[in-house]
Amino acid sequence: MTDVAIKPEEVIGYTIRNNRYLNVTNRCSLRCRFCPKFNGEWSVREYNMRLRYEPTVEELIEAAGNPADYDEIVFCGMGETTMRLDVLLEVARALREKGARLRLNTSGVANIVHGRDVAPELARYIQSMSVSLNAQNEEVYNRHCNPKLPGTYASMLEFIKSAKAAGADVTVTAVDGLPGVDIAACAGIANDLGVKFRRRVLDDLG
Numbered sequence: 001m002t003d004v005a006i007k008p009e010e011v012i013g014y015t016i017r018n019n020r021y022l023n024v025t026n027r028c029s030l031r032c033r034f035c036p037k038f039n040g041e042w043s044v045r046e047y048n049m050r051l052r053y054e055p056t057v058e059e060l061i062e063a064a065g066n067p068a069d070y071d072e073i074v075f076c077g078m079g080e081t082t083m084r085l086d087v088l089l090e091v092a093r094a095l096r097e098k099g100a101r102l103r104l105n106t107s108g109v110a111n112i113v114h115g116r117d118v119a120p121e122l123a124r125y126i127q128s129m130s131v132s133l134n135a136q137n138e139e140v141y142n143r144h145c146n147p148k149l150p151g152t153y154a155s156m157l158e159f160i161k162s163a164k165a166a167g168a169d170v171t172v173t174a175v176d177g178l179p180g181v182d183i184a185a186c187a188g189i190a191n192d193l194g195v196k197f198r199r200r201v202l203d204d205l206g
């Protein structure tokens, strides 16, 4: 719950601390039990994340503002940004040309959604990636994330490896407190993959 008034208009770009965030799509190939939007909650802080339409490349670049004003510009929002891969790459390229430091917050489903390894294309422009590992094995992952596509968990692990190999600074995350999720085991997977690990708590967005 929040005591801040929710803005009625949808939000394409929003600021948390020193970072600017972009809300690219509400679509997703997962249906996580803990996802706010599937629990009737569309707000992040005072921002309304429910999009009536998907913003254009031009609107996203404009919403990013001046990269010099922020530590990072983060592709995040209430949906899986890589569902709009072409738009994401175009916006990322344009923002890099303006000197932005970029981060992608993702569920890591891009490879299985697009049917090929797209991590190197993303890493070409995006320096940091935060990937939701969410669970230490496929069974627990499927229970919490309800992937539409079979094989999503294994593909997500391959995405992490490929993004790291392509030079991205990768952090994987898992939400502490979800039934069956073993945070120590998730941290161990991150260690084995040679990437960083961050424990998340529910409702701690951004």
Ligand code: SF4
Pocket (backbone or CB within 6 Å): 028, 029, 030, 031, 032, 034, 035, 036, 037, 078, 079, 080, 107
């Ligand atoms: S990946 Fe994120 S946006 Fe998609 S269903 Fe899960 S929590 Fe929601």
